[in-house]
Amino acid sequence: MMLARAALNSARASSRTFSTSPARLTKVAVLGAGGGIGQPLSLLLKADPLVSSLSLYDIRGAPGVAADVGHVDTKSEVKGYTSDQLEEALQGIEVAVIPAGVPRKPGMTRDDLFNTNASIVRDLASSISRVSPAAHILVISNPVNSTVPIVASVLEKAGTFNPRRLFGITTLDVVRASRFLAGIAGTDPQQTSVTVVGGHSGVTIVPLISQTNVASAVALGSEQWKALVHRIQYGGDEVVKAKDGAGSATLSMAYAASKFTHLLLRALKGEKGIVTPTFVRNPLYEAEGVDFFSSNVELGLEGVEKIHPLGTLSPEEEALIKEALPELKKNIEKGKQFVQGA
C-alpha cells in the first residue's frame, strides 16, 4: 500500500500548485465506526483516494474516531456522528458499509450472533431506506447469510429494494483462500486468486480451487485439499480461538472490506471489468429455493452489473455446493422471517 505522504517524499511532486483532481469521488458512511472492525476500516477508507467524504456513525465513539482519522492528510473530509444522529450521518451517502454488531467469542458460531446483530442491522437498514434509499449497502455484520436477507426484506417492505445495490462482503474468505493456497503452492498470494462462492460461514463457504492458476498444487479430493477447504471455511474460528476471548478478525476484515469497497468505487467511477465474489440477490440457485448466493459479480455504474455463472466445477466442488445449499437456505429464511414475522 503506497501511502500518499511517502509518495510525496520519495519523488518530488511535479505539480506544485493548488489544482484539484477531476476524478469522481464518493461519499461513504461507516456504520459501526467505533468498533474493532470499524476503526481500522475508517482509517483505510480515509486513505482511499476515491472517497471524497467519510461519514462515521456508531452508538458511541464515532466523533473520537472522526477527530483521529480526520487528521490524516488525504483529500477526504470526515465527520463523526453520535448515536442519535443516524439520519444526519446518512444524508447524501452513496455507499454505506456496515460492520456494526457484536463479534464472536470462542465456541460461538456466526449464527449465535443472530439475535443481537439482526436488530442492529434491521434498524440501520430502515434508516438507510428512509434517508438514502439509492445507496449501495455493503454488509459485514454477521451472520452475513442472514443479515443480507434482513436488509433486503426491510427495503422490500419499504419499496426501496434495489438488488443491484446490496452486497454481503465475502472478500475475507477470498483473501484467506489466496493466502492459504499460496502457502501450499509456494506462490505470491497477490498472484494466487481464488474464487470463493456460496455464503459466508462454515460449510456455506465453497472455494473453487479447480479454477485457480495453481490448481495442480493440491490434488482435489485429497486430505490436503480437505484440510485447505476446511481452513478456508473456518478461518474465522481460527482467529476467534487465537484471540482467546478478545474478539474475532478485525484487522483482516477491515482490509478485506476496504478492498471490496475500493473495487466498487472503481466501478462506480466507470471502470470496466471489475469482477469479484460477493453475496448478492442471485438467480443461480433460486430454483433450489436459495435466492442469495455469492459468486463472481461484475460491478458497474449501477452496482451489480452482471452475475457470472460458476463455470466448471470439479465433482468434489459440486459436493461442497450440495452441502452448502441447505444450510444457506436455512440462514436466508431465518433472516427473512426475522423481518416478516415482526
Add this chain to the structure above:
Amino acid sequence: MGKVKAVVLGAAGGIGQPLSLLLKTNPLITELGLYDIVNTPGVAADLSHISTPSKVVGYLPPDDGLKKTLAGADLVVIPAGVPRKPGVSWDDLFKINAGIVRDLATGIATTCPKAFVLVISNPVNSTVPIVAEVFKKHGVFDPKRLFGVTTLDVVRASTFVSEVLNDVSLAPKVTVPVVGGHSGVTIIPLLSQAQPPLPASVAPGQLEALTNRIQFGGDEVVKAKDGAGSATLSMAYAGAVFAESVVKAIGGAKGIVLPSYVNLAADKEGGSVVASEIGKELAYFSARVELGAGGVEKIYPLGNLSPYEQGLLKAAIPELEDNIAKGVNFITGPKL
C-alpha cells in the same frame, strides 16, 4: 526481492494494531514480528490471513518472547506504552513509558543492535534519548539509526493548512516542514516554508491559530475521545508512512527526505549547522533528514525562519532541553 523484517513492539495496542495492519500490507516487508504483553498471538493470527507475502508471528514475554520477536529485525517500531487521557500531561506519561522504553531498548541493544529504531512512545522528546543512553551503555549506539517519529505533526500540518484554505482535498499536495520536538511548544511548524506557499491572504492571526492547532493537535483528539484514548489511527498512518520511507531507504532508494527527531551527531556537519541555527547545543532536534541504507545520511538546515517562527524556536529550546535531560537522566542520572 530483498528480505526486510519489521518488528512492532506494542503491537496489540491502540496504535500497534492498525500500524501492524499497514505494515502487513506493505509489499516491501517480508517478515513482521509482533510483540506485546498481551494478545499478540491473536493479532498475528488475524493479520496472517491477509494475502500479502509477509510472514507474521506474534510473541508474548514468556520464553524469551522479546528476543524471538527481535531476532534478525531490520527495523523496530515502538508504539508501546500507555496513552494520554484528558487531564493527563506528557510528563505523567513519562513515568510509566520511560520504564517500558528502557526495557525494550535493552532487548534491541542485545538482540538486533543494528536495527533502525523508530520511537513513537511518548514523550518522544525524552524516550528517544532514553533509547540512545541504553544503547550507549551496551556500546552499540549509532545515531544514524535512531528516530523519533514526528510524522504525525507533519501530517496534521498538511491537513490543517488545507482546512484553513477551505478545501480538504488540497491536503495531499501540501507539505510543511515541522521541526523541533514532538510535543506542545516544542513543535515548530515552518509555515513560511510551506510548499506550495500559503496564499498572502492568510493573516498573521490565522498563522498563529494554525500553529497552535498543529502543536496541540494531539489534545484535540484526546478531548474528542473523551477518556477513550489518544490518536491511534492517525498515529498508525503516520508511523507507517515513516516506516515505509525507512524500508525504501534500506532497499537503496534515493532522495528520501522527511522530518524526524534525531540525535544531531547522526550527521556531524549538518548537525552543527542546525545547532548554530538554533543557537544552542541541543543533542536532539527534529529536522529534515535524508535517509540512506545506513540510516540518516544528511541533516538539512532549518533554513529561513520568519520572525514569528524565530519566536517559536526560542520558546521551544528550554522545554526541549528539559525533556532531553529528563530522558538522559532517567538512564544515567543519580538515583534519588
